[in-house]
Amino acid sequence: MKDSRRSFLKIAGVSALGLTAASNAHAIGEYFIPSEKAIKDQKVSTADRWGMVIDTRKLNHETNKKMMEACHVTHNVPTLPEKYKKQEIKWVWEExxxxxxxxxxxxxxxEEAEHAPILTLCNQCENPPCVQACPTKATFKRADGIVLMDFHRCIGCRFCMAACPYGSRSFNFQDPRNGLEDGKPTNPQFPTRTKGVVEKCNFCAERLAVGKIPACVEVSEGALVFGDLSDENSEIRKVLKENYTIRRKASLGTGPSVFYIV
Amino acid sequence: MLEKALSGSRNYWLWLAGLMAVIAVAFMGYLQQWEFGLGITGMSRDVSWGFYIAQFTFLVGVAAGGVMLVLPYYLHDYKAFGRITILGEFLAVASVVMCLLFILADLGQPTRAMNVIFNATPHSMLFWDALVLNGYLILNIVIGWKLLEAERNAVPAPKWVKTLIYISIPWAFGIHTVTAFLYSGLPGRGYWLTAVLAPRFLASAFAAGPSFLILLCFIVRKVTKFDPGIKAMQTLMKIITYALIANVFFFLCEVFTVFYSKIPSHMAHLNYLFFGHGDKAALVPFMWTSMFLMFSAIGFLVVPKIRNNEKYMPFLCIMVFIGTWIDKGMGMIAGGFVPNAMHSYTEYTPTPLEILITVGVYATGFLVLTILFKIATKVKEEVNA
Amino acid sequence: MSDKGKIVVGVAIFAALVSFPFWYNTGTAKPAPELIIAPEAKAAGACVLPKDQMAKEHMQLLDGWRNSVVREGQRVYVAESGKQYAMSLSNGCLECHTNKADFCDKCHEYASVNPYCWDCHVNPKEK
Incomplete structure (x- = not known):
């Protein structure tokens, strides 16, 4: 009697598990979009490795502010109340x-050089530690070199923030709409984020997709040069050849794609 | 065997009710975090991991510490541990449960936790950590349960249990090594970027885990009729002695490398932790307390007369436990983030709500631990009777 | 078996709890909301997939789209008809279906689903 009850419970348990798994199976598989059905926009700008040169000689507080604002307005980056200053979101900022x-x-x-206002942003590393750390591939590197966030997939473990040696990543410690006027995005064409995910500069992947250059570059008045690092004839390579540039913490081997003329 | 947990003294039920009350209150606190987000914690852009991950790291150690009973008994046939290996296994279960809850509490999007499995990413250490921790949990539940069942029925445990036990031994080292790898493989964090981190984690684990186990043995002896045996406890004290010395030794190796090489980005963290940076010195008293506790504990532990004396044992164990808890819990995590990547200093202090949630997770762990220990000791009492 | 009474009571309580959603909601059933198609959508004539399929599978389609857009950088969808659409909730779907409240929310509410799409994406037409 005892044995048969036990084996009944075992069988019942296993069947229940099996049924649950079977009924959920469809939810796990991705809905397949065949490649001929999903294409790139015809206006797309392509590159093998996007990069940026920042001419620090042309930087000052005002132009920096303009570039930061252009980025943050484009990407609905919130301005949280002063109380949450330590948890703020930054895509591009001044150091x-x-x-x-x-x-x-x-x-x-x-004194001037020491305190020079440097524009900092995600370095879009060739060898990004954040991508290596991410347990869900929510952060990944695209074929064109851009290190991108998939906000749908991020579980908010913040391993990438520990991994990034540049402090380029911000976490949504609260609903970012708390920091947007009336909770409304500044750019309705672009999503806001949800609380509990990490975000960072995306090199304006959404603008490149339709043939525009990044928002900060657009308003930089020549302080920023953007282009394909793998194309020898590109303007950015010309600038790199003609100027002495440095990169942030290059010794770590992360291979930053953002160069600074000093 | 579960029914054994359903009968107990008035104090047993009071204790369980108390734990449940704490869990209920803490859960309300968690609902607030669920609603608002992790903004209710003291964590920040610069210190992006805090109290939760600190407890997680420490408790992985406590979980691994159980192997200090299992290994001598099964690999060296050290008989005195035979009676209490089950306590080590059940402590591991409760600790891993707490670890997993701390991870869950720390996630910004906890409902997406299964993404770690759906989008398995072998180059992420967190993926491996999830695997080894869950594996260790299952191993210990199965092993503990089967061994206890066999003991109750006065039959030898099935052969495959022995195989699982042999697997669980290196696995215990594995969970804490992988946990150390979470930190020690990050290029920009000078405090963690050291190969000695994993050995140091293991050493502190083998001090903290057994010292907690001895404290539990004292409680078991007091509230049940099962006696874990003084000889086993004394041997554990010896293990604690060696492990604690190893932990402090590894720490001093780190101090030498950092301060002799004088690489600023490596010195900065230790300087901040022990001397503060200007007026930013929140952790300084804690770190010195930890050092004082660990060094003086070593001073006492190396004297056999003191460490073998039942009267001093609990005090020594508390010293070791708190000392390693500060060292690995608070200092290790916050210390790695201060200063930040830009060498600026943002301090971290947990908020009351964050501490409440932490206490709630501990209460859950103690609930699991109480029930498991109750079952184990009840079975032992019956068998001995 | 001396525990018969306890078992019966236990089973009764269990059955009552498990069936709670059924008896709690008894008599509150409402007819399914009627789908209101915005004039912009009517003018477009056809959606990316046949109507039936969209009704049943739009969530899977959107799930596929978001992977395609975010991860592959492919942002344009080519329908059977050869017509191209922006694979974007805010800048694609809602361009035609301007009436999010009537078109999306009503039905989601009825079906008691709470898609978190709207935690981030917005209806650009909504002021």
Whole structure:
């Protein structure tokens, strides 16, 4: 009697598990969109490795602010109340030279150079530690070199934030709409994010897809040059050849795609 | 055997009711976090992991610590541990349950947790951590249960259980190694970027886990008729002694490498932790307390007369436990994030709500632990009677 | 068996709890909401897939789209007819279906589903 009850419970348990799994199976598989049905926009800008050169000689607080604003308005980046300053969201922001270039910190520099306002953003690394750390591939590197976030997939573990050596990542500690006027996005064409996911600069992937250049570059008045690093004849390669540039923490081997003329 | 948990003294039920009350209150706190997001915690852009992940890291150690009973008994046939390996296994179960709950509490989108499996990513250490932790949980539940069942029925346990036990031994080392790899493989974090991190984690685990186990043995002896045996406890004290010395030794190796090489990005964290940075010195008293506890505990532990004396044992164990908890819990996680990648200093202090949720997870762990220990000791009492 | 009484009571309580949604909602059934097609959608004539299929499978389609757009960078959908559509909730679907409240929300509410699409995506037409 005892044995048969036990085996009945076992069988019942296993069948229940099986039924649940079977009824959920369809929900797990992705709905397949065949490749001939999904294509790129004809106006798309393509590259093998997108990159940026920032001419720090042309940076000042005002132009920096303009570029930051252009980015944040385009991407619905919220401005949280002062109380949550430590949890703010930044895609592109300003750091003093000594903070941006912690490894290239020289003695006897002029006060001006030491505190020069450097524009910092995601370096779109060739070898991104955040992608390696992400347990769900919510952060991934595209064929064109852009390190992108899939907000649908992010579980908010913040491993990528620990992995990023540049502090380029922000976490939505609350609903970002709390920091947007009336909870409305500044750019309705672009989504806001939900609370609990990580975000960062996307090199304006959504603008490149329709043939536009990144929003910050557009308003940079020549301080930023954007282009394909793998194309020898591109303007960005020309600028790199003609100027001495440095990269942030290049010694870590992450291969930043953002270069700085100093 | 579960029915054994359903009968107990008035104090047993009071204790369970108390734990449930704490869990209920903490759960309300969690609902607030669920509603608003992790903004209710003291974490920030710069210190993006805090109290939850600190407890998680520490408790993986406690879980792994159970192997210090299993290994001597099964690999070296050390008989004195035979009576209590089950306690080590059940402690591991409760600890891993807490670990998983802490991870869940720390996720920004907990409902998407299964993405780690659906989008399995072998190059992420977190994927492996999820695998080994869940594996260790299952291993210990099955092993503990089967061994206890066999003991109750006075028959030898099935052969395959032994195989599982042999697997569980390296697995215990594995869970804490993988947990250390979460941190030690990140290029920009000087405090964690050291190969000695995994060994150090293991050493502190083998001090913290057994010291907690000894404290539990004292409680078991007091509230049940089952005696874990003084000899087993004394041997555990010896293990704690070696492990704690190893932990402190690894720490000093780290201190030497960092301060002799004088690489600023590596020195900055230790300097912040032990001396503070200007007025930013929240962790300084804790770190020195931890050092004081661990060093003085070693001083006492190396004297056999003291460590073998039942009167001093609980105090020594509390010293070791708190010392390693501060060292690995608070210092290890916050210390790795301060200063941040831009070498600026943002401090971290947990908020009351964050502490409440943490207490709630601990209460859940203790609930699981109480029930499992109740079953185990009840079976032992019956068998011995 | 001396526990017969306890077992019966236990089973009764269990049955009552399990069937709670049924008896709790008894008599509150409402007719399915009528689908209101916005004039812009009517003018377009056809959707990306036949109407039936859209009704049944739009969620899977959108799930596929978001992977295609975000992960592959392919943002244009070519329908059977050869017509091209932007694979975008805000800038595609809602271009025609301008009446989100009537077209999406009503039915989702009726079916008691709460898609989190709208936590991030917005109806650009909504002021």
């Amino acid at each position: 003093e030279y000594s903070n941006a270039f912690t490894e290239i910190h020289n003695e006897f520099q002029s």
